[in-house]
Amino acid sequence: MKHSSRRTSRALVALGCVFGLVAASCGSDDDGDSSAPETAAEQAEESPAEETDEPAEETDAPAEETDAPADEPADETDEPSPSGEATGEPFRIGVQNPEGDPNGSFPEASAGILAAAEYVNAELGGLGGRPIEIELCKSVISPDDSQRCANELSASGVDLVISTINFFGNFYEIYQGSNIPVVVTTPVTIADFTTEGAFAIGSGCLGAHTALVEFVTNQINDFEGITVERVGVPWADTPPGVVCYNDLEAKPLDVINGTEPGDSARFGEQPDLTYIGVPVAPASPDLTPQATEVLSFDPDAIIFSAQGADCWNLVDALGRIGWTPEETPMVMSNSCTDFDAMRAAGDLAVGLYMIGNVGSILANPEGLTGDHLANVETYNEKAPQYGMAPEDMTKGFGAAGFAAIMNIWQVANAVDGDVTGDAIAEAFKATDGSTPNFGGAPLNCAGAPEPYVAVCAAEQSIERWDGEQLETVVPSISGVDLVAGTELRPG
Structure with missing residues (x-):
């Protein structure tokens, strides 16, 4: 199932107003590193995505001539537009998530991922100007279905994969064969902890x-x-x-x-x-x-x-x-x-x-400061605004899904050059404990202990x-x- 995350609407904003802010738990202070990649709160301030009903100012000057026919759309660019909306070539993220199985079903994780992708695309310029496009593969809890999703997503040519939770860890060879990095939000298998090219950003x-x-x-x-x-x-x-x-x-x-x-x-x-x-x-x-x-x-x-x-x-x-x-x-x-x-x-x-x-976005904002407060406020405001239901927001897997996209966005900001799957993987590998983790402890993939080489936050x-x-x-x-x-x- 493909979800294009490039569309925003007033209906979503109105829905967010109905939902309001969600009261959650108390958490610890986490000011973060001032030299780290720009946070969502900081970039949103610099390029707000506010809409206006006022008509454009009229002018008597003739329109600038162009060689392009009038009925052709303007060329897309990889640079974020002034509104913060991403307009470049889509960056396709595959998502493997168990849904609809009594042995394990986490639809709230998908909801969090989709909401965060909409927010990043609409207000934060996507990933280096590339709008995120989510390709969701829902699976049941079985080894065969785990590999089915991996084969489908790999064949579709996604740039990167998010594995929310996988009970088998039997898909890594499939992604490695296609050179697709995997970000793991809830690592639970030996393969999640020990596979090169995997990045367990949740402690699991x-x-x-x-x-x-x-x-x-x-x-x-x-x-x-x-x-x-x-x-x-x-x-x-x-x-x-x-x-x-x-x-x-x-x-x-x-x-x-x-x-x-x-x-x-x-x-x-x-x-x-x-x-x-x-x-x-x-x-x-x-x-x-x-x-x-x-x-x-x-x-x-x-x-x-x-x-x-x-x-x-x-x-x-x-x-x-x-x-x-x-x-x-x-x-x-x-x-x-x-x-x-x-x-x-x-x-x-x-x-x-x-x-x-550490730094949980399910924290009560009262008493928080710095990046931790900014992240909690971002989650409480933007998740419902972009379609996440309140009952999903208060679940750990829902918060982890939203945080996964935000962490990918933050790491992409550290990429010097074109933002590709390989570039994001290299940026994850380079994290050394000074990189903020949206919703968790600072990322330290470079410091992963043997044999748990994929562990980025514990x-x-x-x-x-x-x-x-x-x-x-x-x-x-x-x-x-x-x-x-x-x-x-x-x-």
Whole structure:
């Protein structure tokens, strides 16, 4: 399905006014680097895309003569027009996104990508003057369909691909064969973390799951006054869930208790640390057996990461057999973030800890400054203005989709010369921790640790739900050190 993102209309603007600004969570301050590529807020100020109903000023001077016939359109140019609208040759971005499958469906990611592309085209001059054209390939959760999308997008000649989340990581050879770089918003497979030519700009399960382990075995004592020696680890029983559990939850826990060799400073720090892993099949209607198994282990704390519906099904099941966050703290990844579901869970959600992105655009703007504030305001204003529904805006995958386009735009601004897929890939490779990440920690693709060479951002924050919003309690945390020097453990 092709979506041309060159059209804007007053209807979209009116729709944005109806939606208004969306209240979201509290986040940390992130002023950014003044020498970094120009931000969306800065460029929008310099070239506003405001429309006017006033007629053009009349003049008696004759029109300038031209050799071109009067009925032919003006030649397109690669330079942005004064209004900020992109007018050059389209830059085609393919998008692989799971939609319509109960085992994993994230339509809000597509909505965020499309809205951001419309905004960049209408107000920010596209990518080096080239308007973004989105080619969306919706897939179900199957290895064959993953490759089907890759083959279709590769054959269509897209300049770059965004993979929102892919459970198999089996498409990279297809894109490599066509020299198409891949930007990954939610990396969850070994291939997402280790493939040359891939750029994992979201932390995915590498950043989130290692941060879950780091927080629950180290910093949680500062907030709960407990020493965690027993950890309940329900985990998503999907292809990426197997990898994320084994390589990025069980392995770092084993590093801490000294049974997995590694280079971490915390190796062997807690020899009495134990845990139980409990697989949770996606879209299970009743998770009472899994909840019972977790609580029977008598954990000091619980960590969990899955698609949103499964997160809150588990919380409901735990609550029905007597669990409360006050009795046994629970820490969840940002893939579980869904404000409507969190409010519906009531007291069972109050006090839950959530992994958040450093510089998250789901943050409450109150108290923010600098680039972080500008990015939050941009998201809250422009996402609904360009067609994103409020219920999609408050979901983690929706925000990640919008941020993906904005990060590609920011990186494209650093390209010296023609903006092509190869040029953007080289610009990503060169990021060194000083490049702002719209909605996340600064990009540092050049500093990716072996063997996780595709990782561009792994830093996280810890937030706590108070019943209405998320309050940041740890502005920055990383558990990547826990897997330093270890062997890959995919399952």
